[in-house]
Amino acid sequence: MQTSDFIRLEEQFGARNYQPLDVVLSHGEGVWVYDVEGRRYLDCLASYSALNQGHCHPRLVRVLTEQAGRLSLTSRAFRNDQYGPFLQYLCDVTGYEMALPMNTGAEAVETALKLARKWAYVVKGVPRHQAEVITAHDNFHGRTITLISFSTEPLYRDDFGPFTPGFITVPYGDADALARAVTAQTAAVLIEPIQGEAGVRVPPPGYLRAVRAICDEYHLLFLADEIQTGLGRTGKLLACEHEDVRPDVVMIGKALGGGLYPVSAVLADRPVMCLLKPGEHGSTFGGNPLACAVAREALAVLLEEGLVENAAVMGDYFRERLAAIDSPLVKEVRGRGLLIGLELTPEAGGARRVCEALLRRGLLCKDTHGTTIRFTPPLMIDRPTIDWAVEQIRAVLQPTDDYRPTTTAQAPLYTSPATQTQRELALAG
Numbered sequence: 001m002q003t004s005d006f007i008r009l010e011e012q013f014g015a016r017n018y019q020p021l022d023v024v025l026s027h028g029e030g031v032w033v034y035d036v037e038g039r040r041y042l043d044c045l046a047s048y049s050a051l052n053q054g055h056c057h058p059r060l061v062r063v064l065t066e067q068a069g070r071l072s073l074t075s076r077a078f079r080n081d082q083y084g085p086f087l088q089y090l091c092d093v094t095g096y097e098m099a100l101p102m103n104t105g106a107e108a109v110e111t112a113l114k115l116a117r118k119w120a121y122v123v124k125g126v127p128r129h130q131a132e133v134i135t136a137h138d139n140f141h142g143r144t145i146t147l148i149s150f151s152t153e154p155l156y157r158d159d160f161g162p163f164t165p166g167f168i169t170v171p172y173g174d175a176d177a178l179a180r181a182v183t184a185q186t187a188a189v190l191i192e193p194i195q196g197e198a199g200v201r202v203p204p205p206g207y208l209r210a211v212r213a214i215c216d217e218y219h220l221l222f223l224a225d226e227i228q229t230g231l232g233r234t235g236k237l238l239a240c241e242h243e244d245v246r247p248d249v250v251m252i253g254k255a256l257g258g259g260l261y262p263v264s265a266v267l268a269d270r271p272v273m274c275l276l277k278p279g280e281h282g283s284t285f286g287g288n289p290l291a292c293a294v295a296r297e298a299l300a301v302l303l304e305e306g307l308v309e310n311a312a313v314m315g316d317y318f319r320e321r322l323a324a325i326d327s328p329l330v331k332e333v334r335g336r337g338l339l340i341g342l343e344l345t346p347e348a349g350g351a352r353r354v355c356e357a358l359l360r361r362g363l364l365c366k367d368t369h370g371t372t373i374r375f376t377p378p379l380m381i382d383r384p385t386i387d388w389a390v391e392q393i394r395a396v397l398q399p400t401d402d403y404r405p406t407t408t409a410q411a412p413l414y415t416s417p418a419t420q421t422q423r424e425l426a427l428a429g
């Protein structure tokens with residue numbers, strides 16, 4: 001089977017909830033992936049930062065396969081020998097007293113919101129079922145109905161109501177707006193330290209510290225969604241460390257499973273975490289021994305292989321090199337560590353087209369919100385590889401390259417006519 005055959009099957013039998021680039025990957029190693037035709041690509045998305053440790057890290061593959069052959073699932077009805085040691089290590093390295101593992105990021109955020117609501121009723125004395133949580137415009141916290149209830153992106157939300165009440169959104173990066181939104185019912189503030197999905201939006205300096213101060217002043221919990229920013233991505237283990245801020249509750253996920261297995265977790269201290277009583281919350285797969293073994297090793301790889309420090313150094317280098325690209329199509333380069341956004345001017349003809357041109361040159365990355373490209377490679381990327389990536393990016397941002405900022409449709413590579421027809425039909429409704 002060739003690329004076009006795989007694409008045809010996917011389009012015929014799969015839900016159309018994504019619009020992937022037309023590349024069919026079959027294996028990967030470190031920062032590199034290979035398609036079914038044997039072509040090699042640099043992975044500059046790293047599965048939205050779930051692959052901070054790179055593809056198929058040998059230590060993680062070994063732990064995953066060994067643990068899979070020993071014990072995979074016990075449910076939390078019984079205890080297992082991986083759970084406690086994983087939690088201890090996680091708490092040690094993050095500096096929180098307790099942790100609660102779940103599977104996906106969305107579940108971790110839901111868990112944090114349940115904790116915040118219970119805290120509001122039990123500790124703060126908010127009348128039952130009246131707690132409010134303040135969130136930010138352009139947030140991304142996952143896809144459950146509660147989480148899209150406070151999304152401000154019409155695409156994520158508009159066809160899926162009715163929505164969960166109890167959420168207020170204020171402009172991101174605006175501490176005064178946040179303070180003004182606080183009421184007697186406010187339980188918590190939920191924000192991302194850098195908004196990833198929104199297009200790598202870094203808040204103004206001092207914002208996280210201001211959020212912490214507002215939470216202290218009004219007796220609110222600070223909930224930090226570090227699912228994308230955490231675990232080394234921004235050059236610190238947690239992105240809130242950039243402002244020396246310690247949130248009350250932190251959500252991590254994505255790279256916690258090292259790209260091999262979905263693992264997420266909520267971190268908090270005893271007074272908050274101990275509010276949950278047996279039976280009030282749970283998950284069949286949450287905290288299973290396979291997840292715990294992989295996640296413990298995924299954390300160890302990050303720390304022992306210096307990936308957090310490498311993200312800081314290589315991130316600075318990558319952003320510097322991108323900013324030095326002389327192209328009228330580049331509006332801005334922003335980010336922290338290896339969480340990088342490249343904002344294109346309208347003349348570029350859309351970020352998607354640039355990503356398609358980069359694909360043809362062997363570089364995989366993802367457009368977001370029309371004019372932004374996100375570069376988030378695995379954290380072990382080195383200088384020569386960044387140099388090579390920047391050369392490809394520079395080339396596609398020159399109007400003379402195979403990429404042309406015009407409205408002339410250019411057939412995406414490897415797409416069969418049949419697939420195109422199906423896609424056009426889907427687009428037509």
Ligand SMILES: *Cc1c(COP(=O)(O)O)cnc(C)c1O
Nearest residue numbers: 104105106140141142225227228
């Ligand atoms: C990816 C992401 C989530 C959701 O994680 P899933 O595992 O896809 O449910 C939540 N918050 C942020 C900031 C994310 O980047």
